[in-house]
Amino acid sequence: MTTSQRRVVVTGLGATTPVGGDVSTTWEGLVSGRSGVRALDGAQYADLPVRFAGQLAVEPTTLLEKSESRRLDRCQQIALLASREAWADAGAPELDPERLGVVVATGIGGIVSLLEQNEVLTTRGWSRVSPMSVPMLMPNGSAAWVGLDLGAKAGIHTPVSACASGAEAVSAALDMIRSGRADVVVAGGTEACIHPITIASFAAMRALSTRNDDPAAASRPYDKGRDGFVMGEGAGSLVLESEEHARARGARIYAEVASAGITADGHHIAQPDPEGKGATRAMRLALEGAGATPADVIHVNAHATSTPQGDVAEAGAIRAALGGDVEHVAVSGTKSMTGHLLGGAGAVESVAAILALYHRLAPVTANLEDLDDAVGLDVVHGQARRLRNGDAVVLNNSFGFGGHNVALAFRSI
Amino acid sequence: MSNTEILDGLAAIVNEVAGTPIADITPDKAFIDDLDVDSLSMVEVVMACEDKFGVSIPDGEVKNLKTVGDAVAYIEKAQA
Numbered sequence: 001m002t003t004s005q006r007r008v009v010v011t012g013l014g015a016t017t018p019v020g021g022d023v024s025t026t027w028e029g030l031v032s033g034r035s036g037v038r039a040l041d042g043a044q045y046a047d048l049p050v051r052f053a054g055q056l057a058v059e060p061t062t063l064l065e066k067s068e069s070r071r072l073d074r075c076q077q078i079a080l081l082a083s084r085e086a087w088a089d090a091g092a093p094e095l096d097p098e099r100l101g102v103v104v105a106t107g108i109g110g111i112v113s114l115l116e117q118n119e120v121l122t123t124r125g126w127s128r129v130s131p132m133s134v135p136m137l138m139p140n141g142s143a144a145w146v147g148l149d150l151g152a153k154a155g156i157h158t159p160v161s162a163c164a165s166g167a168e169a170v171s172a173a174l175d176m177i178r179s180g181r182a183d184v185v186v187a188g189g190t191e192a193c194i195h196p197i198t199i200a201s202f203a204a205m206r207a208l209s210t211r212n213d214d215p216a217a218a219s220r221p222y223d224k225g226r227d228g229f230v231m232g233e234g235a236g237s238l239v240l241e242s243e244e245h246a247r248a249r250g251a252r253i254y255a256e257v258a259s260a261g262i263t264a265d266g267h268h269i270a271q272p273d274p275e276g277k278g279a280t281r282a283m284r285l286a287l288e289g290a291g292a293t294p295a296d297v298i299h300v301n302a303h304a305t306s307t308p309q310g311d312v313a314e315a316g317a318i319r320a321a322l323g324g325d326v327e328h329v330a331v332s333g334t335k336s337m338t339g340h341l342l343g344g345a346g347a348v349e350s351v352a353a354i355l356a357l358y359h360r361l362a363p364v365t366a367n368l369e370d371l372d373d374a375v376g377l378d379v380v381h382g383q384a385r386r387l388r389n390g391d392a393v394v395l396n397n398s399f400g401f402g403g404h405n406v407a408l409a410f411r412s413i
Numbered sequence: 414m415s416n417t418e419i420l421d422g423l424a425a426i427v428n429e430v431a432g433t434p435i436a437d438i439t440p441d442k443a444f445i446d447d448l449d450v451d452s453l454s455m456v457e458v459v460m461a462c463e464d465k466f467g468v469s470i471p472d473g474e475v476k477n478l479k480t481v482g483d484a485v486a487y488i489e490k491a492q493a
Binding site for chain 2: 065066067068127128130131132135392
C-alpha cells in the first residue's frame with residue numbers, strides 16, 4: 001500500500017467554545033440551539049458600535065495552573081485545553097514521538113498579549129515587558145505548546161488563512177499522514193482575540209452585527225434579519241491517525257477524513273465571490289477526492305457566518321456542487337450559536353460535523369425565524385434533525401477573507 | 414526587610430512563576446538545577462523581585478544568583 005492511499009481517521013475530539021467548555025457540553029448545546037453569545041462587560045467596550053461576542057463558556061484560567069496560564073496567550077490556553085481533551089479522548093496513544101505531528105491553526109494568534117505588553121511598555125517601560133511576550137504573541141505559539149505538551153517531533157505547523165485556518169489544519173494533518181511523515185497528528189484551530197481594537201477593526205468593515213439589544217439573537221445565518229457576523233473565541237482539536245495505526249491499537253474511530261477540497265476565489269481581499277465558483281469547486285474537489293457523489297452527502301456544516309452576502313453566496317455554491325441531491329442534505333449553520341470563531345471555526349465545526357455523522361444528528365441553526373428566499377437549502381432549525389443510517393459523507397465548509405475556500409469531507413467508517 | 418520575609422516573598426514569586434511548591438524553595442536550592450526555573454522564568458522572577466522588594470538587579474548580577482540563598486542575600490544587601 002502506498003502512503004498516498006493511507007486512509008486517515010479521527011480518533012479523538014476536543015473543544016472549548018462559547019457554548020461549552022468541552023466537546024460534550026458544546027455538542028449538547030449545538031443540538032439544543034443554545035447560544036454562547038452575550039454582552040461584553042467592561043468600560044473599554046462601552047463606546048464601540050458592537051458590544052457583544054461569543055465568549056468562552058468556561059474560563060480557561062480556571063482549568064490551568066497559574067504558573068502555566070500566566071505565560072500563555074488566551075488562544076494558547078484554549079488550544080492546549082482542547083488538544084488535551086482530544087488526546088485523552090483518543091486514549092492517549094503511545095507512539096514514537098518522531099511519528100507524532102501537530103498542526104494548530106490560528107487567524108491572528110496572540111494579538112491580545114501583544115496589545116497588553118505594548119501597554120506595559122508605554123506605562124512601565126521596556127524593562128517590564130514580559131520575557132514571555134514573544135512566545136505569547138507568535139502565531140505558531142499554540143501549535144508549539146501543543147507539540148511540547150505531547151512531545152511531538154514529526155513536525156509542528158500553523159497554517160493561516162483567516163476564517164479557513166482551522167479547516168486547513170485538518171487538511172494539512174491529512175496530508176502529513178498520507179505522505180508518510182507521521183502516523184498520528186493532532187490538528188486544531190484556535191482564536192481568542194476579542195479586544196476593542198479587533199472589534200473596531202471588523203466593525204469598520206461593516207462586517208459585524210450591531211444587534212446590541214439582543215446578543216443571543218444576533219448570529220442568525222440565512223435569516224432575513226441577519227446583519228453581519230458575531231465575533232467569537234474558541235478552540236477545537238482532532239486527533240487524526242492512519243487507519244492501520246488506529247485499528248492496531250483498537251482505537252474508537254469516529255469517522256474517516258476522506259478529503260479536503262481547497263481553492264482560492266481570485267475575487268476580493270475580503271468579500272467572497274458572489275457567484276461562489278471557488279466554493280463550489282472546493283466542494284466538488286472534496287467529493288471527488290473522497291470518491292463520493294452528491295448522493296452520498298447527508299449533512300453540510302455550512303460556513304454561514306450570518307452576513308447578508310456571504311450566506312447566500314455559499315448557499316448558491318452548495319446548490320451548484322450538490323445539484324438535485326441537495327434536497328436530501330440537512331444544512332446547519334452552527335455559528336448561529338458559537339458566533340464566528342475565526343481561526344478556531346474550521347476546527348470546532350469539523351468536530352460538529354464529525355459528531356453529526358457519528359450520532360446521525362444535525363445541529364440546529366439557531367435564530368432562524370424567517371428564511372431568506374434566496375437560500376434554497378434545507379436548513380435545520382427548530383430542533384436537531386435525525387440523519388439517515390448507512391454509508392454517508394458530511395461536508396464542512398470554511399471560507400476565509402482573502403478568498404480561501406476549504407471543504408472537508410468526512411465519511412462514515 | 415528581614416531575611417525570612419525576603420525568603421517568603423521570593424518563594425511566593427518562584428511558586429507563581431514556575432509552579433514550584435513553596436516547601437521546596439529553600440536557601441540551598443539552585444534555581445536552574447534544582448527548581449526547574451528556566452532562563453526566561455528567571456527573568457520573570459528577577460522582574461517580580463525588583464517590583465516587590467524595591468531593588469534593582471542588573472542583568473550582570475543575575476548570573477551570580479545561582480541559589481535561592483544567593484538571591485535573598487543580594488536583595489537584603491540591596492535594601493540596606
